[in-house]
Amino acid sequence: MKYPVKVQLVEKSRREGLDIENLPFGKTFSDHMFVADYIDGAWQNCQLVPYGDISFAPSMMALHYGQSVFEGMKANISTQTGEPMMFRAKKHAQRFNKSSERLRMPAVPEELFLEAVNSLTVIDKKWIPQSAGSALYLRPFIFASDESLGVRASSSYKFIVFTGPVGPYYPKPVRILVAQKYVRAFPGGVGFAKAAGNYAATLKPAEMAKEEGFDQILWLDGLEFKYLQECGTMNIFAVIGDTVLTPPTTDSILDGVTRDSIIKLLTEMGIKVDVRPISIDELIEAHKVGELKEMFGSGTAAVVSHVADISYQDVVYDLPAIEDRKIGPMIKKALTDIKENTVVDNHGWVTPATSTILEKV
Numbered sequence: 001m002k003y004p005v006k007v008q009l010v011e012k013s014r015r016e017g018l019d020i021e022n023l024p025f026g027k028t029f030s031d032h033m034f035v036a037d038y039i040d041g042a043w044q045n046c047q048l049v050p051y052g053d054i055s056f057a058p059s060m061m062a063l064h065y066g067q068s069v070f071e072g073m074k075a076n077i078s079t080q081t082g083e084p085m086m087f088r089a090k091k092h093a094q095r096f097n098k099s100s101e102r103l104r105m106p107a108v109p110e111e112l113f114l115e116a117v118n119s120l121t122v123i124d125k126k127w128i129p130q131s132a133g134s135a136l137y138l139r140p141f142i143f144a145s146d147e148s149l150g151v152r153a154s155s156s157y158k159f160i161v162f163t164g165p166v167g168p169y170y171p172k173p174v175r176i177l178v179a180q181k182y183v184r185a186f187p188g189g190v191g192f193a194k195a196a197g198n199y200a201a202t203l204k205p206a207e208m209a210k211e212e213g214f215d216q217i218l219w220l221d222g223l224e225f226k227y228l229q230e231c232g233t234m235n236i237f238a239v240i241g242d243t244v245l246t247p248p249t250t251d252s253i254l255d256g257v258t259r260d261s262i263i264k265l266l267t268e269m270g271i272k273v274d275v276r277p278i279s280i281d282e283l284i285e286a287h288k289v290g291e292l293k294e295m296f297g298s299g300t301a302a303v304v305s306h307v308a309d310i311s312y313q314d315v316v317y318d319l320p321a322i323e324d325r326k327i328g329p330m331i332k333k334a335l336t337d338i339k340e341n342t343v344v345d346n347h348g349w350v351t352p353a354t355s356t357i358l359e360k361v
Contacts, residue, residue, distance in 0.1 A: 015031065025137075025166045037159075043108070054160070059147045062143035070194050072301055100142055106157060116161045120162075121136060123355070133171075169233075173305070175311070176214060177209040184252075192253060199233075219231070240291050
């Protein structure tokens with residue numbers, strides 16, 4: 001690899017005695033992390049080291065001006081080989097850099113990104129859970145590291161990847177509240193990017209929804225409060241009649257990796273998919289005439305999460321029982337089978353985790 005990497009492994013793993021098959025999402029982290037610095041226009045100081053604290057100055061620019069982007073990825077154990085497998089790692093690397101470019105941050109070379117996520121998956125293979133709905137979650141992120149005040153792009157950055165075993169993000173079908181006051185994104189903004197600030201802006205409305213008994217918010221467009229955008233941290237799908245609908249990706253909607261995979265798989269299965277704007281009025285009318293068969297969200301963390309009901313203008317619209325649904329359960333199984341190498345992957349989405357730097361250790 002072009003970038004030299006210093007490797008320091010843990011003296012004793014924290015994995016021993018830990019039941020990784022029964023863990024809440026995002027609370028437990030694996031033994032190692034990958035760290036690199038962008039200084040003087042180049043990536044350097046690449047290290048694979050024990051997971052631990054990092055130090056920074058109070059004046060670090062990311063804390064003040066929000067230059068921070070992240071990705072979410074997963075790895076599973078192949079049911080055929082027993083080895084760790086990555087799901088669409090290159091697609092994640094491309095989206096990561098697309099997000100970074102919008103926030104005026106340097107690209108992480110694909111070679112470096114892939115070496116980081118693959119090496120961590122290999123070295124912490126024993127942290128990968130194998131129970132249903134579980135995986136090793138990988139969190140690559142980048143942030144501005146200049147120690148300075150004044151609104152401008154930083155000249156130095158830090159790239160870090162860490163991992164952790166996770167169970168299902170949404171263990172049960174979600175109840176969603178349609179937004180009628182707050183907005184997630186506007187045209188020309190950063191809604192398509194996995195920018196940290198995008199998620200911070202949703203926290204207050206999400207908490208308000210939970211106080212009313214809902215799990216997530218179904219966001220509408222910011223211009224007319226009319227068209228569906230995303231659902232919490234997920235892209236959204238609706239099955240109306242025999243057609244699966246999902247909004248097109250724009251500069252206000254994240255280009256979800258799972259979303260893209262679902263659209264391709266459904267099309268191959270002969271199921272009609274219509275990628276177009278969906279109005280909330282169309283959705284409610286479809287429910288009233290009995291044509292709204294299913295709704296589900298998709299994302300790396302959630303995979304496929306069924307929607308139990310939606311609330312709009314103080315009316316709750318119940319959706320059919322999960323056992324009566326066809327599309328959501330079928331596509332979730334199809335995705336899981338590919339990720340776990342249970343079926344043949346005809347798309348080249350699943351790749352064995354390999355590491356060039358660990359071969360030298």
